Amino acid sequence: MSLNRSLFIVAMFFILRVTAQNKQILYDFNEIPQSLSINPGVDTDFKWFAGVPLLSGISGYAGSNAISINDIFANDGIDINIKFREKALEVLTPRDEFSSTIQLEYLAGGFRGENPNLFFSFGGYLEFDNITYWPQDYASLIFDGNANQLDRSYDLSDLKTRGSLVNVLHFGVNKKVYRNLTIGARGKIYSGIADYSSSRNQGSFRNSEGQNNSIATTINADLLLHTSGLQDLDEANGSDALTNEIVSRAFFGGDLGLGVDLGFTYHLSERTTVTGSLLDVGFIYHSGDTKSYSLKGSTTVEGIEIDVLDNFASLDRDFWQDLVDEVEGAVPFETDTKSYVSFRPTKLYASIRNDFGEPVGKGGSQNCDCKTGSSGGGELRTKYRNSLGGQLYMINRPRGPQVALTGFYTRRIGNILALKGTFTVDKFSYTNVGLGMNLQAGPINFYVMADNLLSYNNIAASNYASFQFGLNIISWGRKN
Numbered sequence: 001m002s003l004n005r006s007l008f009i010v011a012m013f014f015i016l017r018v019t020a021q022n023k024q025i026l027y028d029f030n031e032i033p034q035s036l037s038i039n040p041g042v043d044t045d046f047k048w049f050a051g052v053p054l055l056s057g058i059s060g061y062a063g064s065n066a067i068s069i070n071d072i073f074a075n076d077g078i079d080i081n082i083k084f085r086e087k088a089l090e091v092l093t094p095r096d097e098f099s100s101t102i103q104l105e106y107l108a109g110g111f112r113g114e115n116p117n118l119f120f121s122f123g124g125y126l127e128f129d130n131i132t133y134w135p136q137d138y139a140s141l142i143f144d145g146n147a148n149q150l151d152r153s154y155d156l157s158d159l160k161t162r163g164s165l166v167n168v169l170h171f172g173v174n175k176k177v178y179r180n181l182t183i184g185a186r187g188k189i190y191s192g193i194a195d196y197s198s199s200r201n202q203g204s205f206r207n208s209e210g211q212n213n214s215i216a217t218t219i220n221a222d223l224l225l226h227t228s229g230l231q232d233l234d235e236a237n238g239s240d241a242l243t244n245e246i247v248s249r250a251f252f253g254g255d256l257g258l259g260v261d262l263g264f265t266y267h268l269s270e271r272t273t274v275t276g277s278l279l280d281v282g283f284i285y286h287s288g289d290t291k292s293y294s295l296k297g298s299t300t301v302e303g304i305e306i307d308v309l310d311n312f313a314s315l316d317r318d319f320w321q322d323l324v325d326e327v328e329g330a331v332p333f334e335t336d337t338k339s340y341v342s343f344r345p346t347k348l349y350a351s352i353r354n355d356f357g358e359p360v361g362k363g364g365s366q367n368c369d370c371k372t373g374s375s376g377g378g379e380l381r382t383k384y385r386n387s388l389g390g391q392l393y394m395i396n397r398p399r400g401p402q403v404a405l406t407g408f409y410t411r412r413i414g415n416i417l418a419l420k421g422t423f424t425v426d427k428f429s430y431t432n433v434g435l436g437m438n439l440q441a442g443p444i445n446f447y448v449m450a451d452n453l454l455s456y457n458n459i460a461a462s463n464y465a466s467f468q469f470g471l472n473i474i475s476w477g478r479k480n
Contacts, residue, residue, distance in 0.1 A: 025436035039277040040184030041263030051108030130163035156203035167250035192255030194229035228286040257284030299330030353389030
């Protein structure tokens with residue numbers, strides 16, 4: 001296998017390593033403070049909470065929607081070139097994706113104000129987000145070349161990739177407007193550490209029958225790659241210098257941006273509730289250590305053409321270099337350091353649920369003497385032992401929205417234990433069964449969640465596998 005092919009395969013599967021996007025188990029799991037992070041308008045009954053630094057919120061999953069690591073790297077005696085052709089080249093399309101998102105929460109907290117209807121939250125987290133669509137025609141060129149491909153047009157728009165490493169600081173307000181409605185908003189400051197994007201490429205590459213030579217090659221390209229922060233990180237000398245550079249860029253020394261999250265919870269009746277949230281409506285202005293690369297223009301060439309009679313006196317010329325210069329003149333490769341703006345991958349959640357069974361505790365809280373009347377902003381609603389419902393998730397991506405549908409069931413056992421089971425259908429899996437557990441031991445709150453449990457007997461053969469866990473200190477009950 002050639003070096004180019006090896007590097008291409010490794011690059012495609014490297015970005016499958018750790019990813020996290022849809023947090024369907026955590027959504028509306030309002031016993032867990034981190035549910036505020038995906039719906040700032042969730043019902044809360046905490047006096048205050050504090051996340052254990054670096055342990056309050058960690059999540060990740062590994063997978064792709066149409067191919068698994070086991071498909072290519074299984075020790076089955078089949079040549080890797082054959083497997084890659086049968087499982088990737090002949091199957092994948094430009095709509096198949098390799099996406100990655102991971103979040104590490106290093107600061108989380110919240111407290112209720114003098115007004116019991118208001119709850120304030122704050123925190124910070126690091127987020128890496130990447131998406132690369134399968135570059136179908138580029139892969140065909142790398143593996144097979146364009147020999148014997150007369151009149152085939154290779155689509156240069158197949159290349160779509162985007163990624164960023166960002167530090168996010170946020171502050172949110174959650175307000176109970178009246179007994180049936182809670183709304184919330186959270187402001188965010190983005191500090192970009194690294195960014196790259198190449199998602200608006202156009203053009204084609206085509207061989208056809210030539211007039212002066214056997215083959216004419218036509219290139220029509222409009223390609224652009226934006227980067228920010230990569231050069232500074234690459235030039236950092238040693239691990240200490242790299243760490244200092246990352247920390248500097250993470251805390252206002254890099255590219256800055258603003259964003260907002262919005263959410264609500266509305267009780268249609270005592271036992272039926274709808275929720276919704278819109279996350280990461282924001283942008284980052286990239287102005288430090290920016291570098292953009294472009295390839296734009298069109299030309300048709302028929303290789304090296306030599307007329308021996310006309311060029312007899314200059315046969316020692318570098319005709320190959322002349323051809324290269326001609327192509328570069330018509331389709332120039334240029335770089336610049338201009339600033340640019342990137343928009344965050346906006347996410348949408350919505351749900352409807354029905355509660356049933358016996359009430360849990362007094363309003364679902366520990367050490368609370370509140371009543372569950374029909375009015376009064378500081379009063380708590382009753383929590384029930386069981387909840388059943390459905391959820392919708394959407395995220396904007398370069399080739400259009402990515403959608404997931406989830407059905408869920410939640411079971412509460414006193415004020416100590418809550419379990420949530422989910423069944424999710426999306427482009428990664430049609431049989432994604434997940435389970436989450438929230439344990440409250442006095443003020444100590446611990447939660448753990450895992451997705452696609454049916455695949456855990458062979459993770460490498462799965463298209464999707466995920467986990468989430470966290471540790472918090474909570475003081476329960478509203479102040480009245």
